[in-house]
Structure formats: C-alpha cells, structure tokens
Amino acid sequence: MGGLFGLLSVGMSAISAQNAGAGTVARNTTNVNTEGYTRETVEFSATIGAPFSAGVRTGGLMRSGDLILAQRERAQSGLWARADDLTTALASLESNLAPASGGLVDDVSNFFGSLVELSSSPMDPALRNQVVARGQRLATAFNTAAIDIGNARTTADDRIRGLSQTATDLAKRIADLNHAMATETDPALADQRELAAKKLAELVGGSAHFGKGDEMRFVLSNGAVLVDGDHAARLEVTPSAARGGHLSVEVVSGNSRRDVTDDLRLGRIGAQLSFRDETALEAEQAIDQLAYDLVTNVNTIHRANVGLDGGTGRDFFTAPTQVDGASRVMSVDAALRDDHQLLATAGAGLGTTDTSGLDSLIALRDALAAGGGARTFVSEAIRTIGAVGAAHASAKSDLDVEQARSDFLASLRNSISGVDPEEELMRLAEFQHAAQAATRFVATINEMMEDLIRRI
Amino acid sequence: MRITQSRLIEIASTSVGKARDRTGDAAIQLSSGVRVAKPSDDAAAWATGMATKAAMTMNAMHEKTIDRARDRVTQADAALAEIHGNLLEAHDLAVQLSNDTYSVEDRAQAAGRIRAMREDVLASLNARTVDGEYIFAGDQGDDVAFDDTGTYVGGAASRRVEVGQGSALGVMIDVEHLGSANGGLDLIGALDRFADALEANDSTAINDAVDDFDSLASRVVELRSDSGYHLQALDQARDARDDLELTLKTAFSRQIESDPIAAATQLAQAQAAFDAAGAVAQRIISMLSSGR
Numbered sequence: 001m002g003g004l005f006g007l008l009s010v011g012m013s014a015i016s017a018q019n020a021g022a023g024t025v026a027r028n029t030t031n032v033n034t035e036g037y038t039r040e041t042v043e044f045s046a047t048i049g050a051p052f053s054a055g056v057r058t059g060g061l062m063r064s065g066d067l068i069l070a071q072r073e074r075a076q077s078g079l080w081a082r083a084d085d086l087t088t089a090l091a092s093l094e095s096n097l098a099p100a101s102g103g104l105v106d107d108v109s110n111f112f113g114s115l116v117e118l119s120s121s122p123m124d125p126a127l128r129n130q131v132v133a134r135g136q137r138l139a140t141a142f143n144t145a146a147i148d149i150g151n152a153r154t155t156a157d158d159r160i161r162g163l164s165q166t167a168t169d170l171a172k173r174i175a176d177l178n179h180a181m182a183t184e185t186d187p188a189l190a191d192q193r194e195l196a197a198k199k200l201a202e203l204v205g206g207s208a209h210f211g212k213g214d215e216m217r218f219v220l221s222n223g224a225v226l227v228d229g230d231h232a233a234r235l236e237v238t239p240s241a242a243r244g245g246h247l248s249v250e251v252v253s254g255n256s257r258r259d260v261t262d263d264l265r266l267g268r269i270g271a272q273l274s275f276r277d278e279t280a281l282e283a284e285q286a287i288d289q290l291a292y293d294l295v296t297n298v299n300t301i302h303r304a305n306v307g308l309d310g311g312t313g314r315d316f317f318t319a320p321t322q323v324d325g326a327s328r329v330m331s332v333d334a335a336l337r338d339d340h341q342l343l344a345t346a347g348a349g350l351g352t353t354d355t356s357g358l359d360s361l362i363a364l365r366d367a368l369a370a371g372g373g374a375r376t377f378v379s380e381a382i383r384t385i386g387a388v389g390a391a392h393a394s395a396k397s398d399l400d401v402e403q404a405r406s407d408f409l410a411s412l413r414n415s416i417s418g419v420d421p422e423e424e425l426m427r428l429a430e431f432q433h434a435a436q437a438a439t440r441f442v443a444t445i446n447e448m449m450e451d452l453i454r455r456i
Numbered sequence: 457m458r459i460t461q462s463r464l465i466e467i468a469s470t471s472v473g474k475a476r477d478r479t480g481d482a483a484i485q486l487s488s489g490v491r492v493a494k495p496s497d498d499a500a501a502w503a504t505g506m507a508t509k510a511a512m513t514m515n516a517m518h519e520k521t522i523d524r525a526r527d528r529v530t531q532a533d534a535a536l537a538e539i540h541g542n543l544l545e546a547h548d549l550a551v552q553l554s555n556d557t558y559s560v561e562d563r564a565q566a567a568g569r570i571r572a573m574r575e576d577v578l579a580s581l582n583a584r585t586v587d588g589e590y591i592f593a594g595d596q597g598d599d600v601a602f603d604d605t606g607t608y609v610g611g612a613a614s615r616r617v618e619v620g621q622g623s624a625l626g627v628m629i630d631v632e633h634l635g636s637a638n639g640g641l642d643l644i645g646a647l648d649r650f651a652d653a654l655e656a657n658d659s660t661a662i663n664d665a666v667d668d669f670d671s672l673a674s675r676v677v678e679l680r681s682d683s684g685y686h687l688q689a690l691d692q693a694r695d696a697r698d699d700l701e702l703t704l705k706t707a708f709s710r711q712i713e714s715d716p717i718a719a720a721t722q723l724a725q726a727q728a729a730f731d732a733a734g735a736v737a738q739r740i741i742s743m744l745s746s747g748r
Contacts (some may be wrong), residue, residue, distance in 0.1 A: 032462065096504075113517030120617045120627070123597060124587035141745030176716050177516070234460035237728040308598065351611035362618060365514075382506045389495020389502060396496065407470070411463060420460035 004452070007445045013055035014438035017044050020058045021431040028193040028419045035193030039064040040187055063187045064417050065194070065397075071207065073409050074198050078200035078266040080207035080406045083399035085271035089156060091390035093280060097385045098150040104287075105381045106293075108143040110134050110363040112377075113245065118345065119355045119362065121309065132332055135316060142291045153266075156276035157237075157247045163203050163269045164235040164249060168290020170200040171218065175232035176217045182230075201224070205236070222263035224251040235269075246276060258450045279391045284327075286384040291372045292320055293328035294377050305344030307356030314342055385416040393433040463742050468737035474731040490575055491714035505712040509639040511621075512704045520699045525617050525627040526690045532591045532629045533683040535583040535620065539643070540676045542573050542580075547669035550650060554663040563662070567654035574647040578602060581631065581643070594629045606644020608635030619693035620700075627690075629683050633675065639670050 012185075015276045031037040043059030097430070115136040118127045170365040177193040193216055197208045206220040211229070218227035226233050233253035240248040248261040251271065261277075264270045302316040315333050320326040336342045347356035370380035484489060495502040552558075553566055581602045583591045593601035593610030601610040613628035636642040646668040653661030 056707050094494055094496055100493060105510060106513065109513040113513050116514070116517045116618050117521050117524070119615075120521045120528065120587065121589065123585075123589040126587075346595065351593075351597070353589055353593070353597030353615075354595035354611070355615050355617075359616075359618075359624075366621065378510045379507065382503050382510075385704075386495045386499050386506075388505045389497075390499040392496035392497060405721055407467075410465075411457065411459070414460055414463040415458040418458075418460040418463055420458075420697065 004449050010055040011442035017056045017058045018431045018435035025424045025428040032419045033360045037189050039419050074201035077202040080402040081202040081268045082271040083402045085268040086395040087399045089275040093152045094392045104141045104268050107138040111138045115362045119358050122345045134330045142327040142330045152278050153276045156272040160272045164237050167203045168234045171226045171232040174227045175230045177447045180228035205441050287327045291330050292323045301360045306346040307344040308341040468740045472733045475733040479726040479730045482726040486712045486719040486723050492712045495682045508708045522694045530688045535580040536680045538580045543673040550665040563654040567651045570651040608632045
C-alpha cells in the first residue's frame with residue numbers, strides 16, 4: 001500500500017513539474033516583445049529514493065543569460081551611443097558651417113575679389129560701397145559661424161543636463177533593484193536591473209561588477225562609483241566659470257563630489273562633452289583666430305593707407321581686443337559703413353586715387369598670414385570647416401563599425417536569451433504530453449489503489 | 457547560432473532600412489548632380505573643390521576688373537582720338553593759312569575756330585570717367601589733369617590692375633608730356649600761340665605752328681598706340697581668364713559634381729539591392745506567417 005502511495009506522489013510531482021514548465025512557456029511567450037527580457041527555463045532534477053519515493057524535483061526558474069556577454073553589451077552600448085550622439089551633433093554643426101551655397105569660404109573670397117574689382121575704378125562709389133558691404137557680409141559670416149558654434153555648445157549643455165538627470169534616475173533604479181533582489185528571487189528583477197545598467201552604460205559608458213549577494217556595482221571608467229549595492233550616487237551639472245559658463249559634471253555621493261567632466265568620454269554624455277570641449281571648441285578657437293588675424297592684418301594696412309577724403313590712420317574693421325570672441329564681435333567700422341570715402345585705398349603720401357594701398361590689401365589674399373603663418377585666409381577657412389566635416393565623417397564611420405558590433409552582440413544575445421514563439425510552442429507541447437502521461441500514470445495508480453481497496 | 461523569429465524580422469527590417477537609405481542617397485546624388493555636398497562626404501575633395509571655387513570667384517572678379525579697365529582705356533583712347541582729330545585740323549589750318557593769299561579777316565576768323573578748339577582739347581585732356589575720375593590725372597584723379605594754362609597738374613600714371621593671381625597690367629596713359637612743364641610739348645600753349653599768330657596776322661609764327669602740330673600729332677599717335685597696346689594686353693588677359701574659367705569649371709565639376717552615368721548606375725544598383733532586401737523581408741514574414 002505504501003508503495004502505491006509513493007507512486008502516487010511520484011506522479012503528482014511529475015504533474016506539478018510539467019505545470020511549472022508550462023508556466024515558464026507562458027511567461028516567455030507573453031514577454032516575447034518585452035525589452036530586456038531574458039528567456040527563462042525551469043530546472044528539473046530526479047529525486048533520490050527509487051522506486052517508490054522517487055519523482056521529479058522542480059528547481060527555480062533559470063535565466064538563459066550570459067554574464068560575460070551582458071558585460072560586453074554594456075561596454076558596446078557606451079561606444080555605440082557615443083558614436084551616435086557625436087554623429088548627430090557634428091552633422092548639425094557641419095550643415096551650419098558649410099551650407100550648400102555661400103558660407104565663410106565664399107565670403108572671404110568675395111571680400112578680396114571686391115578689392116580687386118575696386119582697383120580698376122577706385123573712385124567708383126558703387127564699387128567702394130561694394131567693398132564695405134562685402135566686408136560687412138564677411139563679418140556677418142564670422143558672427144554667424146561663432147553663434148552657430150556657440151549654440152551647438154549650448155545645445156550640448158542642454159542635452160548633458162537632461163541626460164545626467166536620466167543617468168541619476170537609472171543609477172537610483174539599479175540601487176533599488178539591488179535592494180529588492182536581496183529579498184526577492186523573481187528573475188524579472190534581474191532583467192530590469194540588467195536593462196537599467198545597459199541604459200546607464202549607454203549614457204555614461206562605465207562597467208558593472210557583481211559583489212556579494214549578486215549586488216551590482218556600477219563604476220565609471222575613471223573609477224567613480226555610481227551605484228554600490230543599494231546606494232546610488234547622483235550626476236549633477238553646474239555652470240563652470242573655468243569652462244566659460246558651460247556645465248561641468250560631478251558625481252555626488254553624500255558629501256563627496258568628484259568632477260568627471262574631463263574623464264567622461266563614453267556614452268551619450270561623453271559624446272556631448274567630447275563634442276562641446278573638443279571638436280566644437282577647436283572650431284570656435286580656429287574661427288576666432290582666423291577672424292582676429294584677418295581683422296588685424298587688414299586694419300594694419302588700412303590704417304597706413306589714405307582715404308578719398310585724404311584721411312589716414314583708420315581701421316577697416318572694429319578692432320578686437322583679444323583673440324577669444326573675435327569672430328563674434330567682428331564688424332566693419334561704423335564710420336566707414338556710413339561713408340565709403342573713408343575707405344583707404346591710396347598709399348601714404350600719394351594721390352587719393354592711387355591704388356598701391358589697395359594693392360597691399362589685395363596682396364593679403366595670397367599672404368600666409370593665417371593658421372600661424374602657414375596658410376592663406378581662404379585655405380585656413382577651408383581647413384577649419386573641413387576639420388568639422390572630417391570629424392563628422394570619422395564619427396559616421398565609427399558609428400557604422402559600432403552599429404555592426406552592436407548588431408552582432410544583439411544577435412548573440414538573442415541566440416542565448418531571446419524568446420522564439422515556435423520553440424516555446426514545441427516546449428509547451430512537450431510539457432503537455434508529459435503532463436498527460438503523468439496524469440495517466442496517476443489515474444492508473446489510483447485505479448490500482450481502488451481495486452486493492454475493493455479486494456480488501 | 458540560434459536565431460529567433462523576432463530577430464529575423466529585426467534583421468530584415470534593418471536591412472530594408474539600410475537599402476532604402478542607400479537608394480535615397482543615390483537618388484539625391486543623381487538629381488542634384490552633386491557628389492560632394494559637404495565636407496564629410498569627402499573631406500579632401502571638398503577642400504580641393506572649395507579652393508577651386510575660391511579661384512573661380514577670383515577669376516570672375518578679374519574678368520570684371522579687366523572689362524572695367526578696358527572701358528577706361530577705351531575712353532582714354534577716344535579722348536586722344538578727339539585730340540588727334542583737332543590737331544590734324546589745326547595742322548591743316550596752319551598749312552593753309554600760312555599762305556599769304558589769306559586776308560587778315562580770314563586769319564582772324566580761323567583764330568576764333570582755334571580758340572574753340574583749344575577748349576575742346578582741354579576738355580578732352582580733362583575727360584572723366586562715369587564715376588568722375590579724371591582719366592589722365594594719374595593718382596590725382598579727383599582733380600583736373602591740366603589747368604587752364606595747359607600745365608599738367610595730375611599725378612603719376614602708375615596704376616596697374618590685377619588681371620590674374622600674381623599678374624597685373626598698367627591701365628593708365630601717361631600724357632604728362634603734352635603739358636608745358638619739364639620740357640613738355642605744351643599742347644594748349646601751341647594752340648594759344650597759333651591763335652595769337654592768326655590774330656596778329658604773323659605768317660612766320662603761323663608757319664612755325666605747322667611743325668608744332670606735326671610733333672604733337674605724332675606724340676598723340678604714340679599715346680594712342682600705347683592705349684592700343686594696353687587694350688590688346690587686356691584682351692589677351694580676358695581670353696586667358698575665359699580659358700581659366702573653363703578649366704576651373706571642369707576641375708570643380710570633377711571634384712564636386714557627380715558623373716551622371718556613374719550616379720545612375722549607383723542608383724540602379726541601390727534600387728536592385730533595395731528590391732532584393734524587400735523581397736527577402738517579405739519571404740521571411742510569409743514564412744513565419746505560414747508556420748502558424
């Protein structure tokens with residue numbers, strides 16, 4: 001009799017196990033499109049004590065994940081997101097600095113061209129006004145370029161501010177999940193933590209490590225800790241005077257603050273910092289230097305020349321006080337804008353319709369007076385804008401590479417952790433058959449017991 | 457590698473998206489005719505193209521400058537032609553009136569004509585461009601070239617205009633020698649003396665005027681040949697600019713613009729790849745649907 005009860009118990013454990021299996025199938029199929037979901041399996045093991053007290057033991061739910069792959073995916077998401085944000089920011093700046101028509105290069109050429117044209121008729125008011133107008137247009141092109149770069153850097157700041165808040169929220173979420181996982185064993189918590197860590201890595205790069213009790217510790221590439229167990233640090237942004245009013249990024253944990261602005265170079269925040277403090281800043285400095293060199297050289301010659309009114313010692317452009325910001329304040333001298341007679345084209349001590357002063361201005365076009373004495377003004381303008389384009393092309397190329405790597409890792413992750421509805425239906429059929437068999441087995445044992453009881 | 461259904465659809469969708477982007481890029485290139493629209497398309501080609509474009513801008517300015525310089529020299533030549541015509545007439549009158557058969561009244565009447573001619577010649581010497589510059593006044597072009605006495609009061613006629621990068625041509629005719637100072641031929645003085653001689657009925661002085669006008673007319677012819685030389689040089693410079701424009705346009709086209717045949721081929725290839733990607737995606741979807 002004890003044997004039959006034992007067999008009945010064996011059958012019951014089988015039904016229970018197959019039910020648990022069907023449960024995982026249900027959970028997998030319902031989460032087939034859930035972001036970050038990792039396919040689950042249930043673990044069966046045979047119990048010891050054959051034949052009468054044997055059976056199947058249902059283990060916990062197993063996540064079909066791979067820790068090393070997850071780590072690689074997090075690192076990759078930081079690289080991909082950096083390339084993605086950098087490409088977008090550089091594309092926008094490039095389209096502003098190198099419009100389809102016009103632009104700084106054309107305006108530099110046109111300014112010198114107008115001087116050449118004036119040399120044939122230095123008294124012609126239309127040509128004199130044209131020189132002044134083209135000088136102003138050139139100044140406006142410099143102003144616009146400076147404003148565009150400045151706006152791009154401000155936009156980067158806005159994005160850094162928003163992304164830092166999101167990063168802080170994600171760090172908090174990971175810490176909360178660490179806390180929850182200390183007491184709960186639901187695999188969905190691990191999925192959510194992994195997804196949050198991936199999204200955090202997408203913003204700041206960094207890496208996750210696992211400590212005691214499967215707690216996740218999230219660390220930036222410079223060693224700053226964002227998440228440690230159930231404690232999360234914050235990413236705070238503050239305007240920095242040392243950075244010209246642009247934001248600096250700090251990791252704040254309790255009373256401790258650590259500036260990570262110069263270290264964060266991965267993820268979307270790293271991309272924005274890199275764009276703002278490297279490519280855009282270099283473009284801004286190059287444009288300022290070009291404007292300063294151009295204005296200084298033109299003014300030096302113009303001051304030595306003589307105007308139609310016989311006057312001398314006057315600037316063509318408003319003289320900048322320093323290189324920094326020279327492009328933003330560039331403008332044709334206000335008095336010259338109002339009176340083209342002040343345009344000084346004659347050489348000192350010569351007649352007012354002499355053009356040797358104009359020739360000196362024209363000679364500036366071919367002088368190696370820009371780029372530290374290595375280039376002409378036109379070639380320096382081409383180099384400066386071309387550098388932004390080259391950075392954009394490089395970022396696009398990086399994005400293609402990182403996209404391909406991310407795709408490969410996504411396929412790899414999917415092959416291990418992804419849910420395939422067809423597969424799940426087959427597994428469901430297996431569990432169903434097994435459950436039917438177990439039910440049949442239990443029914444047979446039950447019949448045997450009833451028969452035995454009747455005989456007794 | 458195990459590939460799930462959702463991953464298959466994802467891959468198909470990504471592949472169709474990429475093929476569509478490539479088709480779009482190829483279509484834009486074909487319709488716009490531009491291969492390098494921005495530096496990131498091809499940084500080296502863009503930089504070369506921009507340098508070529510700057511050279512094209514400068515070339516266009518040189519063309520305008522040459523045209524203006526040519527107008528100016530033509531105007532100077534017209535003034536000299538006028539002076540030359542007057543000198544020939546004065547010369548003829550001198551030859552004619554040196555004959556003693558002419559009466560005092562005839563010579564006095566001719567003197568009136570010469571006085572009027574003097575004013576015409578002085579006006580021609582002080583001819584101005586449309587913008588008011590005195591053509592023969594050199595670098596003092598904001599004031600007359602010759603005063604009422606026929607003395608040259610202009611400046612040095614040293615203006616050269618750039619007709620190409622690193623190449624300049626002189627565009628001024630130096631007429632200082634027609635004035636009275638520095639051993640000049642004293643054109644206005646010669647006319648004044650001739651008129652005076654006619655009024656004084658001085659046959660000898662009238663006869664002397666013939667030689668004066670010979671020398672002056674000859675000098676003016678020399679000046680006109682100078683202007684002719686300038687015009688020829690400017691015309692040659694203009695032709696060179698036209699040739700350069702064509703060369704620069706060809707170079708720019710090669711650097712920046714797309715080859716229509718290559719662009720059309722690229723579009724056809726991209727379109728074929730797009731169609732294929734679409735067909736594969738459709739096949740995957742129908743395969744997955746029929747499995748249910």
